[in-house]
Amino acid sequence: MNLRRIGTSLLAPAIGLFISLAATAVILIVIGASVSTVFSSMWNYGTSPRAMSLMLNLATTYFLSALAVSIGFKMNLFNIGVNGQYVLGALAGAVVASNLTLPTIASLTITLLVAMVVGAAWAGIAAWLKVARGVSEVISTIMLNFIAIGIISYIIVRTSVGTETSLNVRGTKLIPESGMLRGVALLDPGTPIYGFFFISIVIGIAYWFLLNRTRFGFDLRATGKSATAARTSGVQSNRMIIVTMLLSGAVAGLVGLPYLLGETGTYSLQFPTDWGFTGIAIALLGRNNPLGIALGAILWAFLDISSGQLILEGVPREISTIMQGLIVIVVVISYEIVRRNQVKSEQTSVAKALTKQEAKV
């Protein structure tokens, strides 16, 4: 029974991948490109040590973002505000880290905590609005995204927090090397893999443990499966909303840190601001399961990284964006179909097993 469940949960993404690859091939044929050349060149580049290092680094960011989204998803809470939460978290982390002259461990701990608290606080606004005022978290978190971007621009452009970092770009003061988490060159000597890669693995395991092995996790999953049944079982829904949103925001607060501490050392106006939306897509792909999310993040990062290769083949790089979109849609649909079939087939197999038992008796 369990083997079958694992089989069916792998079936959906496999179908999704296959269909979206086929659809992409059709698009490539329509625009007159050679399907085999494009795919093989993406694959060849994507599997080179340098590209794989870049891919894992980007996937680390995506993984954290998707994890933040999926904590909410697990109880049907839609945190669309990961963007706002992580940019504020990263900014706060950058400001604090750049003013610390402590040993690396201490400095990193403080930076992480600050980013998590800021992310959680920003998400907490949406949680409070939902509990106290009944405002849909979808609306409030989207609005809070815009507000966060506005606040950051103001702080960096108008206050003394922002300085001219380089080449006419304003950003926060550079973080001293003791406060950075550069990483280790495992695959490619010139491209280290972020230290955060390993931290995010720990966070992924902690997420799994929290959800599947703690009472809190049970309450959270129960609420997601049936809010009324959870309430009847003694779950206080308002408290759950607040705690879950704060947790989601705390993880979201970390999303910008791999890049900040592994690469830039400054939060500038050029810092990417839309990783949160990527996280939503990957959470859907990974079905809110940390392992699934990790695979989804790697796939997504692979398509991002190897899309540069498309231009060399004379194909617009947007093809990879189309592929990403296709994968999400097809996978979500096939999950749903597989899930329904699973429920039905389980009902029939239970009925069959029981009639057999009865026949023996």
Add this chain to the structure above:
Amino acid sequence: MAQNVLAVELAGIWKRFPGVIANSDINLKVTAGTVHAIVGENGAGKSTLMKILYGMQKADEGTISINGSELIFSSPSDAIDAGIGMVHQHFMLADNFTVLENIVLGSEPKSGGKLDFAKARQQISDIAAENGLAVDPDILVSELGVGDRQRIEILKVLYRGAKILILDEPTAVLVPHEVDELFNTLRDLKKEGLTVIFISHKLDEVLSIADEITVIRQGTTVGSVNPHTQQVSARDLAEMMVGNELPTPQSVGDTIRDEVVLKVENLSVFAKGGKAIVDDISFQIRAGEILGIAGVEGNGQAEILDALMGIEAATGTVHFKTEDISKKSTRHRRELGIGFIPEDRQRQALLMEAPLWENRMLGHQTREPNSKGFLLNPRGAKADTKRIVKEYDVRTPSIDVLASALSGGNQQKLIVGREMSGDPKLLIAAHPTRGVDVGAQAAIWDHIRNARQAGLAVLLVSADLDELIGLSDTLKVLLRGKFVADADPATVTPQELGTAMTGAGKAA
């Protein structure tokens, strides 16, 4: 009504659903220009029958004749074309529209592509004047009370040209003076030559308004009476509704102890509009005692249970043993040792898409064997699920299947087993054996009786009168949120209980 024209004639109607026969050989004759009541217990098949008459469902067998001509309805619009209108129990009005807009919604008068509100206004005021249905057409529906909303529903149906009105439990949502107003309206409609089919299980009301009464029991019409020409009491009707089966005799051993486990004082639950659904009730249950609440569904039972579990906001005080738990959380109440079998098992008691052993944890996730401290103990939960499956004869090939894969009766057995686990002091149970087969039903009763022997206090709500009489030590009858009678389970018959439940008289 001298002319004996039949507005509606249903002959030999059968309707089967998988595993259930909802209607079997229903015969119904409704004379034009009369108020015809259809009475029966919940689940007797009244709603199915009306859905068939209104074209929402198709009968498997039988014929429908309207004003003498046989018709086939494949959708409600066919029924509307034939002059049939339905006033639903739950109003279907848009709050942010005016009365006028609501009435014309869906059949708007048009002239040259534009809405002709002037014409509609004229038509509506004509209809309203003819039938004594005074309403201001320009007021927003959100500003109106329940009685007015119902009048608009009736107007809506009349505006569409209905000559035959079906009212599905129209008094369920009304307070007494609104009921009087409704009945005045119905008498006016009758004067205008309209025919009203009135579905209800409140016998006192039926007797005061109906010209003819048809009783449905277990899916079939068991008889018709004319209260104008025949001497018929609410008690007679109740007997027809419930049938003549006597309860299976059961030994009622006295296990009641002195210790009061649950003490409820002045408990009230209010609906959104301020109407009291549970109206200032008080009772207590001792250790080893089963208190049964009899009542037609929807008279406040679900709300009492939810209030006692802390799920629904309520006023009044609730003591568990000596502790005041009125303000305590649901989880706290459960941890004290209160087991809960809710009315709607699939919505309230199960995670349909979770395996059985996770469902074993639900509601008990803070206690052994499901958890230790903040950590879950899946191994303990699984082992205990196996125990429940065995002791309560839950038919399943494994404890890893999803709850949705089990039949309703087996789901119920799992829930009962779960709520009887962990040595509860008080069990709050709604329909504990609903949907389970006869053998399993007896087993569940035995489990409850044995636990009572050991001092369990039980609050039992059930639609099964035999179950109530057979299990309870004390019986109270609930009507419109109030206890209206006490009954002694040793002497009361289901007929007497049924009579009391419908507000027709006092039980023995």
